[in-house]
Structures are given as structure tokens and as C-alpha cells.
Amino acid sequence: MEPEKLSNYVVLLNIYNSCGKQKEAASVFHTLKKKGLRMLPVCTWIDVKKQQHMFVSGDKKSKSHVEIVKNLKKLMLGIEKHGYVPKKNTLLPDVDEREEQMLMFHSEKLAVSFGLMNTSDSTPLHLVQSHRICDDCHLAVKLMAKLTGRVIVVRDASRFHRFENGKCSCGDYW
Known part of the structure; x- marks a missing residue:
């Protein structure tokens, strides 16, 4: 059909x-x-200080790319202590090592890292995602919210996800 x-x-x-x-x-x-x-490539947008920033998975064009990735790696180490294990079952069997590494650099994770670096600790993060959030990013953002004590809202192609204290408003049904 x-x-x-x-x-x-x-x-x-x-x-x-x-x-x-x-x-x-x-x-x-x-x-x-x-x-x-x-x-189409997955994109995530975040507004910080009334300015919109767009991230694409694996993107290295941002002026502050090095700092974003450094902060993201620190976040990933932190959430591993809260039980995070990458969900590689979302990858196809023929992906190469480079594509597997890309899992860490999905646009949502880059946008969250950027948002955490550029907003005060009391500011919730609001992201808009062009596709549906993958299960690995859903788990990672949930644990990032727990680790940082921040509220992170992601509007994906299907619904709103409000992450707070290690829980999502969708009840992990997305």
C-alpha cells in the first residue's frame, strides 16, 4: 500500500x-x-533567554559544541550512577561503531545539556522535538531530571513529556 x-x-x-x-x-x-x-534528521529546539537554539543528532556546528559535549559526558556519567544503561536495542543490526556512538549525541541530549548550562537551576527546560523521542533518550532525560533536580518538558511528535524527579508524566507509555 x-x-x-x-x-x-x-x-x-x-x-x-x-x-x-x-x-x-x-x-x-x-x-x-x-x-x-x-x-529527515531528528531536530530538537530549545529556547534560552528568548533565543531559539536548534540541535541535530551528532551536530558539531554549535559554537559551544565542545562545552556542550563535555557537559553531556559529565551528565551521562552521573546518570549511570542512577542506573542508566544505553538502550542499544533501538539500533539496527548493521550499524557501525560510529552510529552506535551517535546514540549518546541524540539531539534531545545535546539540547538538555545546552539548556542546563545556560539557565539558572530553578528554570524548567522546554524542548520541542521533530520526531518521537526514542526509549534511550526518554530514560536518559528522565534520569537527567532526577540528577539535576530540574523539570524538563519535551514536546515530541506524539505528546508532551514532563520529566521530574526521575519520573515522566507519560508513565513510560510513549
């Missing part, structure tokens, strides 16, 4: 990934490449 419609493949890809059928998910991904269909 509608073989040239990207959204159908994305739904199928998500179904296979969520069921743990990595081989089938990889096949859908390869079909997308063969048909010349490409998924």
Missing part, C-alpha cells in the same frame, strides 16, 4: 524494532535506501 510513502516504512520500521525483529527492520531500512527515500 502506497509503496512510495515514507511514513509507511517508518511505521513498519518502528514495529519491527519494538518487537525485536532487527533483521526485518534492517531490511526495511535497506528498502528505503534502494527506493531513494530518506528520513
